Amino acid sequence: MDLVETYGEELRFARKPLARTLLILLLVALALLPWWGPRGWLTRASLVWLFAVGVIGQNLLIGYAGQISFGQAGFLAVGAYTFGHLRIAGIPFPLALAGAGAAAGLAGWLVGFPSLRLKGPYLAIATLGFGTATYQIFANVEWLSGGRAGLAIPALQPPFGLVRDTWVYLLYYAIFLLFTGTAYNLVSSYLGRALVAVRDSDIAAESMGVSLSRTKLLAFAISSFYTGVSGALMAQYLGHLEPQAFNISESMNFFVAVIVGGLASVEGSIFGAAFVVLVPALLGGFRWAVPVLFGSAILSVLILEPLGLAGLWLKTRLYFRLWPFR
């Protein structure tokens, strides 16, 4: 008998021993990817992991807290450039990563202030303004962006005689696991419930004793911390920073990932990140088809399966749980 007794248990990703074993097997297989997968997959998978961190952050804000932000590329840029400058100054990788997250988180906290008064479309425009302003600042202030030549970031030195791609992959995978685990914990904590309460009805949440301003600002800060870290990882991955990498279409990519993956779902964010990274890679030569496919995916998700890939995954699991009876 499958009896769920507590909210925490309801949210747990893998409850039964079989599911837990399968999950651990999958995680181990992914950790060993460099030793069994083709080379080309490795860089692509690293890209999925770094995207997933950012998408989870975006999903915490849009899916859980219900605050729209079109300024995601701005936080990405803040994280990436902070990371770049810290690395060039000779700060070691983990500290630079934390610094990038902290800088983006601070920016998010500041951008969160308008969210205390603005709602829905008005907030979307205010955050869009932040994204545009950040892009213009990085495009026009030479000492920040490194001018025309861009900003070159020192490459990682792999320890234990590993190949660099392998080391990058393992590092990104570990960081991804850390942030995913944190997100799962966050969502099932008091803060996670407060975020959902604010999303569903801010007036009701406030009258139940949830501090609106604290929750909203925290949502912005945490989400942009994630996005900043994702930006830093992207900076390290690219090895070279130009402001053009952080225009508005980058924000859109994150948006598509959140929607296609499924709002308010951590595993959905991972599916969504994989979708936006892998689909363009599959399409290769047909660049014009990428937006068409993204757009069609959004339309079909909202019309056919509002919970996105996560909803599809849930239904599949439910189907097999009852199989062969239904």
Add this chain to the structure above:
Amino acid sequence: MSQLLQYTLSGLSAGSLYAMVALGLVLIYRSTRVLNFAHADLATVGTFIAFSMIKAGMPFWLALGTAIVAGAAVAVVFYFAALVPAQRKGAGHLGQVILTLGLALILQGLTVYQWGAEPDRFPFPLSDTKVWQVGPVFVSELSLGTLAAAAAASLVLFLVTQKTRLGLAMRATSENLQAAQTLGIPTRGVLAFAWGAAAALAVVAGVFLAPVLLLDPFFMLDALYKGLAAAVLGGLNSLPGAVLGGLLLGVAESVGGAYVSLEFKTSLAFILIVAVLLVRPEGLLGKEFQERV
């Protein structure tokens, strides 16, 4: 002083374009509470259709008319084929906004596929370089035409919404959807008309913007963001607010670009808007629909 006047005038001309974009956005927001992010791409598709027809030797006005009809048709089809089914599925405001993003992406990809990403010059009957002197300021034929087009569009929209039965139905639908349905107003048709009219406005704005810039699949994006900002500045559910917001934004941008900083003129405009919103969260003339607890 005459310089300031000159900057104000060029700001007004740019602002009237923003106002046209903002009018379309407000029209859609008022009726369906959806922020239309596909507005730029609807305009782009329409402008490219006009471009192809002019290239094929059609007279300008015929091409413009066809483009407007085509843009409106795309919007109406989108309303019935995507928005209505999604509403039946229970998509919220956020979901519907995201649907328009989906439409934007699809149209963008198809435009690149059909017309390529290289910029083209848009042949336009009004010239950018022919200039008249009015008192202390100079005004080009094109910016005069833009101002006239925006004024005409606002006037027509005003007459339609305030003086016709259709306009009355539109206002009733935007005020209270259920009540309008109960009273026998065909709300689906009214909302579809709002979408079509908004797309038509967007195409007009696109055709008048194309000769200023070069025509490429992304030429309307900047105007969309400005239009959104203008609509928010004026108040998202106020049609006069959209015009006021557009003109204010245009002038602020032009004057700010001239006297403060040219690189950051877009940022300046957005900072202005955030400042206004912090004081008046519903825009200058907006009155947001009150929410019942």
